Amino acid sequence: MTTALYTRHPDRTEGELTRMRQKVVSREACAVVAEACRLPQAMVDAAPRGRADEAAAMAASRNVKAALAESVIGAGWLGPGAGATTSAVLGAFASALDAAPSRMMDSKSTLQEHVQGRSGASVRYEITGHDGPPQDRTFHARVLQGDRELGTGSGRSKQAAEQEAAAAALRHLGQEG
Numbered sequence: 438m439t440t441a442l443y444t445r446h447p448d449r450t451e452g453e454l455t456r457m458r459q460k461v462v463s464r465e466a467c468a469v470v471a472e473a474c475r476l477p478q479a480m481v482d483a484a485p486r487g488r489a490d491e492a493a494a495m496a497a498s499r500n501v502k503a504a505l506a507e508s509v510i511g512a513g514w515l516g517p518g519a520g521a522t523t524s525a526v527l528g529a530f531a532s533a534l535d536a537a538p539s540r541m542m543d544s545k546s547t548l549q550e551h552v553q554g555r556s557g558a559s560v561r562y563e564i565t566g567h568d569g570p571p572q573d574r575t576f577h578a579r580v581l582q583g584d585r586e587l588g589t590g591s592g593r594s595k596q597a598a599e600q601e602a603a604a605a606a607l608r609h610l611g612q613e614g
Contacts, residue, residue, distance in 0.1 A: 457537040467503035544603035
């Protein structure tokens with residue numbers, strides 16, 4: 438991915454390329470690829486007799502989907518090798534690669550820059566709770582500037598909940614989100 442991004446965007450800084458790569462290979466992107474390749478269904482189909490329900494519950498988790506994609510990529514490196522695997526991975530992640538420049542800055546970074554630019558202050562995040570079983574948790578977060586709540590959000594990880602809270606704060610402040 439690093440080579441592909443550098444080749445596509447040779448004018449970008451190392452920091453910009455790093456942020457692009459983080460988005461392209463994020464858990465969210467890996468889970469989307471796993472779904473497109475029907476890896477969760479393959480896991481359910483391969484479950485031992487009597488364990489299909491448990492496998493289906495696990496396969497619904499974004500983290501499990503991402504792990505499936507990463508595992509198949511690793512198996513590709515060990516089996517068919519780097520050339521075939523690289524080609525397949527670049528094809529599977531093509532839409533994430535195409536969208537990378539437009540999603541360089543995440544909501545938390547954008548909010549921090551916005552708030553610091555206006556007031557010189559910083560923001561902080563609090564996890565306010567979670568729901569669901571351990572393999573399928575939803576976390577809730579809020580973002581604050583001092584004692585003022587700027588936004589709330591929920592997500593499948595603490596980081597995703599914080600990103601959603603930051604996006605909500607940006608919308609509330611009239612910025613992109």
